[in-house]
Amino acid sequence: MPFVAEQSPESRQGTQQSRVWNEVVVVGLGPGDPDHLTARAAAIITDAASAGQLVLRTRIHPTVDKWPLLATAPSFDHIYEHASDFDTVYRDIVDAILVRIGQPSDTPLVYAVPGHPSIGEATVLRLREACRDRGITVTIVPGLSFIDAIAPLLEVDVADGLHIVDALSISRMDPTIPVLVCQIHSRRVATHVKLTLASHYPDTHPVVIVQAAGISGQMRTRTVELWELDHRDDLDHLTTVFVKPLEPLSAVREPATLALVMARLRAEDGCPWDREQTHESLRRFLLEETYEALEKLDAGDVIGLEEELGDILLQIVFHSQIATETGTFDFGDVVAGIVSKMIRRHPHVFGDAVATTTDAVLQNWEATKRAERDSAADTEAGVPVRKSMLDGVPRSLPALAQSQSIQDRAARVGFDWPDITGVLDKIVEEARELTEANDAERASEVGDLFFTLVNLSRRLGIDAEESLRGSANRFRARFGHVEASVATRGVDWSTLDASELDNMWNDAKRAAATRAFPSHNPGPYLASPEGSDTAVR
Numbered sequence: 001m002p003f004v005a006e007q008s009p010e011s012r013q014g015t016q017q018s019r020v021w022n023e024v025v026v027v028g029l030g031p032g033d034p035d036h037l038t039a040r041a042a043a044i045i046t047d048a049a050s051a052g053q054l055v056l057r058t059r060i061h062p063t064v065d066k067w068p069l070l071a072t073a074p075s076f077d078h079i080y081e082h083a084s085d086f087d088t089v090y091r092d093i094v095d096a097i098l099v100r101i102g103q104p105s106d107t108p109l110v111y112a113v114p115g116h117p118s119i120g121e122a123t124v125l126r127l128r129e130a131c132r133d134r135g136i137t138v139t140i141v142p143g144l145s146f147i148d149a150i151a152p153l154l155e156v157d158v159a160d161g162l163h164i165v166d167a168l169s170i171s172r173m174d175p176t177i178p179v180l181v182c183q184i185h186s187r188r189v190a191t192h193v194k195l196t197l198a199s200h201y202p203d204t205h206p207v208v209i210v211q212a213a214g215i216s217g218q219m220r221t222r223t224v225e226l227w228e229l230d231h232r233d234d235l236d237h238l239t240t241v242f243v244k245p246l247e248p249l250s251a252v253r254e255p256a257t258l259a260l261v262m263a264r265l266r267a268e269d270g271c272p273w274d275r276e277q278t279h280e281s282l283r284r285f286l287l288e289e290t291y292e293a294l295e296k297l298d299a300g301d302v303i304g305l306e307e308e309l310g311d312i313l314l315q316i317v318f319h320s321q322i323a324t325e326t327g328t329f330d331f332g333d334v335v336a337g338i339v340s341k342m343i344r345r346h347p348h349v350f351g352d353a354v355a356t357t358t359d360a361v362l363q364n365w366e367a368t369k370r371a372e373r374d375s376a377a378d379t380e381a382g383v384p385v386r387k388s389m390l391d392g393v394p395r396s397l398p399a400l401a402q403s404q405s406i407q408d409r410a411a412r413v414g415f416d417w418p419d420i421t422g423v424l425d426k427i428v429e430e431a432r433e434l435t436e437a438n439d440a441e442r443a444s445e446v447g448d449l450f451f452t453l454v455n456l457s458r459r460l461g462i463d464a465e466e467s468l469r470g471s472a473n474r475f476r477a478r479f480g481h482v483e484a485s486v487a488t489r490g491v492d493w494s495t496l497d498a499s500e501l502d503n504m505w506n507d508a509k510r511a512a513a514t515r516a517f518p519s520h521n522p523g524p525y526l527a528s529p530e531g532s533d534t535a536v537r
Helices: 039-050 062-066 078-082 087-101 122-134 146-154 189-198 255-265 272-276 283-299 302-326 333-343 358-375 398-410 420-436 439-459 464-489 500-512
Strands: 023-028 054-056 111-112 136-139 161-166 179-180 205-211 219-223 239-243
Touching: 023 039, 023 087, 023 122, 039 054, 039 111, 039 136, 078 087, 087 111, 087 122, 111 122, 122 136, 146 179, 146 205, 146 239, 255 272, 255 302, 283 302, 302 333, 398 439, 398 464, 420 439, 439 464, 464 500
Parallel strands: 023 111, 023 136, 054 111, 161 179
Antiparallel strands: 179 239, 205 219, 205 239
16 A cells, blocks of 8 residues: 555545645655665655655755666756756745645655755755645654764764754854765865865864765765865765864864963963953053054054954953953853844844935934933932933043043033034133133143044044044154254254254155045944044943
């Protein structure tokens, strides 16, 4: 009697033998040798083929070649030959299966796929989703997978951890865990895999190429270095690559390795200096490393910038490790916080909001920040706390940046002069007060004058910090020219009067190459355009 899969009452429609079966049976053909088929799978395939209810995903499989019963079974190879991409292939195969399911027959449709139906079979996953939406039962009949065939060759215990990935969907991975990359069917695909792996492993890292696993007399393995992976011409659909794991401290490209190094340095038998550090003692290093990175950025030194960004990352991991030891937070919390923030503050990318211009992006950013502030706790020990618009401006910011951010926020509620004339008048007023101030008042009056000059910069759309840095750099260049002139003349500085120095300075102004600071919109993460304090995260 033809095979009939188990069905629930609701999976049957009608009472006659020829009926529309509300079910599909998915059978695994194993890794490639008919001897590896399970008894149940062989019986189901035999009955389905006899009833004309067997369809193959592909005929390009050793079991199909070696089993005469499958010689006339239809397949979906024609879809692979004409579709423009794999998404289209998978969609068309599922659609074709759904059509077959809807046709009257004596037995349910049987869909046979290489290996195990639930391992590396994208069409099966999509078929199950489509059938679930339509109330169609999907029965999975397991088969040996390529993993079963490969594991004995590599002496791998899957229970110890194994990352299995299709060659076409390979992306990021943990290089300290063994990796199996399946279906490397061409040199082009091998190149893609090699380049992806190269972002995690050294070029000389050993990889094992496994071909025809599970097929008697054809199985073969070869170990090559990663850079050689795409140098072979015999790659096919039965090719799998095994990537040996790195030792934890050898995975130098992984952020987790840096965290591991820092934990080791802070351990009881670690480095005495690192163990002594606290959040407070590290404060100056975080500031210094940030300024060093900015210096490389300003100099256009990309190589130096790479190193300095690493030093900043070290400080982040250092603080995270200290916090981990006190149970406050860990490095994962730091990453999770910024990931969540970036997704939340980009609703036009990760949500339904629309922002097609930079101005619209900044408006969304500010609106989200306001909502976050409004939803934050506004009580302290049960006592209502009055929120200030200036609370989000860190007092530790450099004075110029802090002043500009404070003025930005105050201007939002109208605490500002209506035009630039008021700012210019205020500068004159502050300068006069400075000339009239006594010794005790001068520091305060100089600060007021600086603060007003920052306001002028803001109104002109100029970043005060960048503007002053530009002046300092121009002075460096011009003073260097003066130093060179003094050295060339072979005179002592003390012998030069003010007039001579002034002439040298004017020569320097004409000769020295001054650095230009182009105006730009740095976006919501760094400097603040007029009316925005987005420099403050």
